[in-house]
Amino acid sequence: MWSAGSAGRSMPCGSDAPMPEEMREPVTVLAVSDQIDQRIYSSSIRSRMDDVKMVIGCGDLPARYLEFLADALDKPVYFVLGNHMEEWTRDPQSGKPYDPMGCVNLDARVIADRSTGLILAGLPGSPRYSGEGGQQFAEWQMALKIGRMLPRLVRNRLRRGRWLDILVTHAPPRGVNDRDDVAHRGFASIAWFLRRFKPRYHLHGHIHLYDRNELYRQRYHTVEVINVYPYQKLTLDCERS
Numbered sequence: 001m002w003s004a005g006s007a008g009r010s011m012p013c014g015s016d017a018p019m020p021e022e023m024r025e026p027v028t029v030l031a032v033s034d035q036i037d038q039r040i041y042s043s044s045i046r047s048r049m050d051d052v053k054m055v056i057g058c059g060d061l062p063a064r065y066l067e068f069l070a071d072a073l074d075k076p077v078y079f080v081l082g083n084h085m086e087e088w089t090r091d092p093q094s095g096k097p098y099d100p101m102g103c104v105n106l107d108a109r110v111i112a113d114r115s116t117g118l119i120l121a122g123l124p125g126s127p128r129y130s131g132e133g134g135q136q137f138a139e140w141q142m143a144l145k146i147g148r149m150l151p152r153l154v155r156n157r158l159r160r161g162r163w164l165d166i167l168v169t170h171a172p173p174r175g176v177n178d179r180d181d182v183a184h185r186g187f188a189s190i191a192w193f194l195r196r197f198k199p200r201y202h203l204h205g206h207i208h209l210y211d212r213n214e215l216y217r218q219r220y221h222t223v224e225v226i227n228v229y230p231y232q233k234l235t236l237d238c239e240r241s
Contacts, residue, residue, distance in 0.1 A: 033058035033205025058205035059170030063100035070102035110152035
């Protein structure tokens with residue numbers, strides 16, 4: 001059973017068909033979003049989560065939090081920006097924003113993690129709901145970001161036999177784990193992406209859950225869509241590549 005702070009059941013990545021045993025390798029992932037959790041932001045995290053192979057940030061987390069996880073666990077940290085862009089740190093002299101040190105921004109990128117073989121892709125921000133700018137996007141803008149990833153996705157399909165394993169976003173897909181208000185509705189373009197490229201998992205944040213009985217995980221076609229707020233520790237069975 002999956003729950004915040006506990007390892008989830010293993011599930012295969014990258015294909016609907018079961019993989020031969022010799023092609024499987026369990027990977028434990030710590031996914032975080034939207035809120036600093038003191039159970040994670042702790043000096044004891046390394047001893048409690050020494051089996052974690054990578055960290056995934058699903059947005060609206062301070063840069064210091066992601067940098068702490070990179071240092072404490074000494075594992076790769078991949079993230080997308082949330083609509084509030086808390087992940088960026090500003091240079092005190094130039095005022096220009098830069099990504100948290102030791103972390104990889106997945107914005108419209110497709111990356112194969114060298115240590116695990118997992119293929120990740122990421123899309124930032126939320127639907128546009130105000131004139132404040134930042135990481136708020138219209139559907140056509142999100143579709144353009146998806147378009148930037150297509151060449152690498154096709155190459156993965158040809159070379160590895162699958163498009164990707166995990167899609168990382170801040171906002172959910174339309175109609176899955178989202179809300180009715182403009183600020184928290186999902187992207188229709190992300191829902192299309194899931195149907196077309198069939199990652200095994202879609203990890204997102206943005207939707208704050210305060211009741212343990214609230215639904216945080218749904219299956220959308222072949223994809224497990226998981227709201228990781230404020231964190232989830234997941235164990236996956238994934239292809240070696």
